[in-house]
Amino acid sequence: MADDDTTDEPVLTYVLVDGENIDATLGTSILGRRPQPEERPRWDRLLAFAKDRWEQDVRGLFFLNATQGMPMPFIQALKALGFEPVPLSGDPDIKVVDVAIQRTLRAIARRDADVMLVSHDGDFLDEVEALLEQDDRRVGLMAFREFRNSGFAALESDGLEMFDLEFDVKAFTSRLPRIRVIPIDEFDPAQFL
Template sequence: MALTYLLVDGENIDATLGNSILGRRPTPEERPRWDRLLSFARDTWGQGAQGLFFLNASNGLPMSFVQALRALGFTPVPLSGEDDQKVVDIAIQRTLDALADRDDDVMLVSHDGDFLESVEQLLGGERRVGVIAFEEFRNSGFTALRHQGLEFFDLEHDTLAFNTTLPRLRIIPIDEFDPLQFL
């Protein structure tokens, strides 16, 4: 039975949300509802989903967050390394590379261009591969992979993972334009 692996680069999402969208550290109410992402992965491709949430635990393990992730159905992946190592990126790249030998589908939750090569190797066959991100901050290198079958999902608008509307300036496809949003 096919499975979707949902790989979450939580640091990248949190940094983009805080630095690029809000201009400050997000409050708990402004963070994604991670359970909705897992449901989105299941519903979008109509199959089971396994969520892997990668955490840099070099300075300790945030136990309350880890327990919350487990309660939501995620498998936390706590990592440690040297200060100059991007342990979350390294682990996600290794996971993407390992998935190349399997038939499972993959959704990556990140904006990071460091994953371009690993994502590209998953394309071109029967496997479905998607990137969930704020589309205006997604690394532009992913766009070139669309013709190879890479699918894109907006973290806010497609997954409905937020309880509040974020202050984003988003390019609106004309088919989705609603003038009442501006009046």
């Protein structure tokens, strides 16, 4: 992939986090209420998982809508965890986080880099599919398996790697009240007794 944006640096994995999407899914679909701080993902575990899984350096970009102001304590916490916060603003009718992630995925297509997207949102299907069409590129999706857009399932045969935030990434400190289809090899009756 020789291009103006390509450098001689080692390949790395970009971890792109759609924080609003993960928070909304956790709150609305799993907990049925706004998550408490201790119920939210341990964001640093996403970076550690990506680094361990693909055995290369990672760069975490955490996209957030800051139209109503910058949440400085959260931004400082993200920086301390190793993320680069990407605070965005725009008109209310523009999904600024989605637009920024789409642009970032297209920019990554011009680099020698892998990517793990952290979202359930089908708005990124076209960009993910385009990345998968390129040789020697790994593309992953971290999400709650049962809430990811169904279009992602079709991309698994093209090489999209799927990782469950709770069970694969282990991003939570306690078990979430999820109802999910359990592969028989993972079934542990003790979880129900």
